[in-house]
Every structure is written in C-alpha cells, then in structure tokens.
Amino acid sequence: MTATPPDTDFSPDELRDRMVDHIADAGHQLPAAIEHALRTVPRHLFVPDATLHDAYANRSITIKPGEPGGRPASCISVPTVVAMMLGQLDARPGHRVLEIGAGTGYNAALLADIIGDTGHVTTIDIHPDVTTHARLALDATGYDQVHVVTGDGALGHQDRAPYDRIIVTVGPWDLPPAWLNQLAPGGRLVVPLHWRGQARSVAFVKQDNGVLRATDSQLCGFIPMLGDGQDGERKARIADDVDLHFDPDQPIDPETLHGILTQPATTVWSGASVVPMESTDLIWPRLTGVEPGTCRFAATQAAVEARLCAPAFTYSSPALVQGDSLAYLTLRRPAPDATERRFELGATGHGPAGEHLAERLCAGIRAWDHDRTAQPVITAYPAGTPDKDLTDGQIIDKRFVRLVVSA
Structure with missing residues (x-):
C-alpha cells in the first residue's frame, strides 16, 4: 500500500483543490461561482507567514493577536465557514458588496471573483495594520479593484451605498442602523449575530417595509466586534x-x-x-x-x-x-x-x-x-418599533434593533 505523500509534495493549486473538495465532502453545496472563486484565489498569499499546509487546512489563522490570553484581533476564517457564508450571501455579477471586517483581504478577493468586473467590493476594518495587510495582499494577487477602508465598520461606508449585499466577518451583538440604511431594498445582510448566548450566521433579506427577515441561520463563531453597542452579552x-x-x-x-x-x-x-x-x-x-x-x-x-x-x-x-x-x-x-x-x-x-x-x-x-431541519424565522425591527407592529414570537430587545424569533 502506497503512503499518502505529505502536503509538502503538493503545489498550492493542488492543495487549493483539496481544500475545496473537503468543503464539498463536508456537505456544503457550492454554487459554480463560489467554487470557481475558491479554486482560483490563492489563499496562501493572504497568509504569507503560514505554511502551505496551514494555509489550505480547514482552520482559522491569526494575523493579529489580541490581548494576552484572549481571542485574536483578526484572522482568516475557516474555509468551510467562508464557503457557507458566501452561499448565504448569494452575491451575483454586478452587485455592490460591503464587507465589515477586512481580515487578510482573502474574503474580499473571493467576492471580487464572484461579482466580476461589473460589480464592486468595499471592505472596511477598524485596525489600520489589518487594512494595510489586506491592501498589500489584494494588490499582490491582482484584486486591486477592491476598495479598502480603515474605519468603524458599525458605520458602514456611506460613500458607495446602497449595497446589494453586506457581509459581516466579525461577531456583533447588535445590528447598527447604518447597515440597514445602506442595504438596498431586497438586499441581503449576512451577519454572525449573537443572541441568548449563541452565535449564528444569519442571512437577512431587507423587506419592502425596511425590516430584515431571515429564514436561514447557521452555527458559527467569530471574533467579537468592537465598537458602540456591541458589548451587550452578560456573563x-x-x-x-x-x-x-x-x-x-x-x-x-x-x-x-x-x-x-x-x-x-x-x-x-x-x-x-x-x-x-x-x-x-x-x-x-x-x-x-x-x-x-x-x-x-x-x-x-x-x-x-x-x-x-x-x-x-x-x-x-x-x-x-x-x-x-x-x-x-x-x-x-x-x-x-x-x-x-x-x-x-x-x-x-x-x-x-x-x-x-x-x-x-x-x-x-x-x-x-x-423536524430536525426546521429553521426559526428571525426578524429585525428598528429599536422603538411598537409591540403591535411586531410579528408573533419571542422579542429580544437590543440597543439598535428588536429581534423577533418565531420557532
């Protein structure tokens, strides 16, 4: 029996294909555009300090440590989670996309590949050294069309709004008003939201009345978001x-x-x-x-x-x-x-x-x-919405929104 050669015997292209094959084997359905992006964007070039094995393994990689003994300040996410959230986002060619949390720039590159030359990606991060890293990596890999902004992601980026899609790659406890206001009607917001002690990637769609409604959420875990109104969970x-x-x-x-x-x-x-x-x-x-x-x-x-x-x-x-x-x-x-x-x-x-x-x-x-696959319906209303205007379900009051969860 021939032993499987170590990862050092594989080229980056081969390791990237193995990564995508693993994502598919894990049960994630990959639309053609997302699969193409994952097989095309050179993930290892966004984490130059990592080994090739680690760059294409199903794990996150820290690029900015946090406080000693605490969680990292910034990292590149686990590939299966990246693919899952891109599937929830459902970005299309020509879309304008805002990413909250630039990280290494890898996710922005995937988005740029998906939406093509007629679309536009803006990525924002509060840490200047993180956006510098993302800018250099995107330029080096040919994704210089991505707009990289240093700023508070809770404020979004009004200059290029409205957005067809907004994706959040940090873990907020609340939904800032800017995200709702800068999302186009019918647009999608994918966000790893915290409520009742858990975190789930929620795929909201903006309704005609301006509220957000989701019928899909997936288990996930992200670095907590910094900023106003995001320290809500109690321990x-x-x-x-x-x-x-x-x-x-x-x-x-x-x-x-x-x-x-x-x-x-x-x-x-x-x-x-x-x-x-x-x-x-x-x-x-x-x-x-x-x-x-x-x-x-x-x-x-x-x-x-x-x-x-x-x-x-x-x-x-x-x-x-x-x-x-x-x-x-x-x-x-x-x-x-x-x-x-x-x-x-x-x-x-x-x-x-x-x-x-x-x-x-x-x-x-x-x-x-x-019914082990049934999803709760999650609706987000602006804070201050009267109870009589809410749908039936359990009300979860945050600073900026009132969540209603209906099982």
Whole structure:
C-alpha cells in the first residue's frame, strides 16, 4: 500500500483543490461561482507567514493577536465557514458588496471573483495594520479593484451605498442602523449575530417595509466586534468554573442562582437521541423562539469532573432560567454493550422550578426531533418599533434593533 505523500509534495493549486473538495465532502453545496472563486484565489498569499499546509487546512489563522490570553484581533476564517457564508450571501455579477471586517483581504478577493468586473467590493476594518495587510495582499494577487477602508465598520461606508449585499466577518451583538440604511431594498445582510448566548450566521433579506427577515441561520463563531453597542452579552459565575451567558433584556439575577448547582438535581429524558458527530445545533435557536429564559451554560472540564454538573457540551450548552431555578441540556451515554452508539438528550434542572424547566427544555428537544431541519424565522425591527407592529414570537430587545424569533 502506497503512503499518502505529505502536503509538502503538493503545489498550492493542488492543495487549493483539496481544500475545496473537503468543503464539498463536508456537505456544503457550492454554487459554480463560489467554487470557481475558491479554486482560483490563492489563499496562501493572504497568509504569507503560514505554511502551505496551514494555509489550505480547514482552520482559522491569526494575523493579529489580541490581548494576552484572549481571542485574536483578526484572522482568516475557516474555509468551510467562508464557503457557507458566501452561499448565504448569494452575491451575483454586478452587485455592490460591503464587507465589515477586512481580515487578510482573502474574503474580499473571493467576492471580487464572484461579482466580476461589473460589480464592486468595499471592505472596511477598524485596525489600520489589518487594512494595510489586506491592501498589500489584494494588490499582490491582482484584486486591486477592491476598495479598502480603515474605519468603524458599525458605520458602514456611506460613500458607495446602497449595497446589494453586506457581509459581516466579525461577531456583533447588535445590528447598527447604518447597515440597514445602506442595504438596498431586497438586499441581503449576512451577519454572525449573537443572541441568548449563541452565535449564528444569519442571512437577512431587507423587506419592502425596511425590516430584515431571515429564514436561514447557521452555527458559527467569530471574533467579537468592537465598537458602540456591541458589548451587550452578560456573563455571570454561578459556581466554581461555571458561567451563564445571557442578554441584558432578560430578567436573570446571577446572585439568585449562585450555588444553585449544589441543590438537588432532577434529570428528565426527551426520548430523542443522536449518534456521535450528529448536529443538535438547531435546538438552541428554536428554543429562543419559545422560551424567554434561554441562555448559555458554560462549564469547565474541572466542574464536570467534580460532578458539579454534566452538560451535553461542556463549554456551550443551551439552558433555561426562571427566577431561582435553571435547567441545562444534558445527554445519556449508551451502555458499554449497546449495539449502536446513541446518546439520549435530556435536561437537568435545579431549584424549585428545576424539574418544570427541564420538562420545558425537553419539549423543545422533542419539537426539534420532529423536524430536525426546521429553521426559526428571525426578524429585525428598528429599536422603538411598537409591540403591535411586531410579528408573533419571542422579542429580544437590543440597543439598535428588536429581534423577533418565531420557532
């Protein structure tokens, strides 16, 4: 049997083709224009300090470190996420596109390839050294037509508005008014938005009445956006090595929940199960459409090993909070002699209403299990829109917009 040669034996073109083949094998449908761009733009030239292997691996690469011990300030995104968001954006030849978060310039180059000579791409970033890097890389690779701007992405770039498409490659908590105002009617905004402790890439379409509506969102994770109104998520420690992440419009009092995990636990099982690597990611956004107390339960491995808690996903599991009680997603491992490795999903509750919350979380799991591909509808209205003018669903009030999520 012949061993597979190491990546050093492949040319950049061959590695790029392997990267695109991996994206397709991961289940991402690639329209012809996006596939052409991914197979054409030399990703390695946008990250010159990385090895060829790393440049074409399915991983992000930091180009600007953040604070010591913190997240990077800027990076090039994972190729599968890049392809997924480009698919959501659906940019066409001739479109005017605004990118918030220039990064290395690679995504702007892909967009320029997709929209062709009749379109125009503007990319903006708050860090001057990042835009300098992007400008040099775009010029060196033949994408000098891309307009690179140093500035606050929350303000967009009015000079070239309106835009047919806006794509955000940093993680905002809110939607600044400039993005809505600079997006053309019928235009698309793809943004990795944070709400109720989670982050999802949401594909909004601007309606005739000016509101944004989305029927598609995908799991993702991005560097948090800097700037006015973007520090909305709250974090509170409720036990050693255990935190809750929630929004300021939720009536969650961390002091009431401190030590809650030492109270007796009640676990309820949903009857729904998954095999290893099977996605459960749509449980969370659908919960936000029916449960106002949805938030994120985050524990360290030390907390799990101390038997303080047993969340399904240690760092990030959906939870429900009501007053002095909470319940979080958990799972039951198969018996050692089981013929199939299936994990049953359930919820563990603590506090006076813990069992009730666990039952409600399981109801959400069962609704997801009935149709595991169903997406919630997410609508964004300008802040100040009266309740009577909102669609039915759970209202999530941010500074600039009122989100309504309907499961």
